[in-house]
Amino acid sequence: MSQSPDIKDFQSLSPADLIVQYQKSLFSIHTEVTHLTDSQANQTFDSKEAGTWSCQILVGHLVDAEMAFIHKMRCAAVEDRPQFTSYDEDKFAKGGLYNTTKIGDSLELLTRMRQWAAGWLLTLKPEDFKRVGLHQSGKEQTIQDLLTIDVWHLEHHNWYLNHKMKILLGK
Secondary structure (H helix, E strand, O other): OOOOOOHHHHOOOOHHHHHHHHHHHHHHOOOOHOOOOOHOOOOOOOOOOOEEEOHHHHHHHHHHHHHHHHHHHHHHHOOOEEEEOOOHHHHHHHOOOOOOOOHHHHHHHHHHHHHHHHHHHOOOOOHHHOOOEEEOOEEEEEHHHEEEEEEEEHHHHHHHHHHHHHHHOOO
């Protein structure tokens, strides 16, 4: 793929198709990322294709984002128009929060969270995907909107991860 995935490619998917993609996208993560040395895992980049974050930071970010997406979807499922808050991903990246966990452990957690959430998402009725929460900007977001963004988010960052791996492995 010559450019990062566009969220529009996911917006037309049904909830059932989104859940399939949600589960399937885990298998597109570069398998060799768990075999990087500490030096490779923490190497930062400065390119349009690879972004700036290290592989360590990128994978840690995916875990944090997944926790946030799951929490928002679950709140929207049971609360009346819950307020969603965001976090500053760049402060998390610069704050050293991702330096203590091995990439393999982070990917294992990401996998387990997605498996757990997919099982729950499969229990929802079609009308449940229309339940709404409020982004801090005031914009309404349905469970389907959040799932769409979550699916795209992993694919988007995986595109960067693949470019980082090409540089690191010289392929």
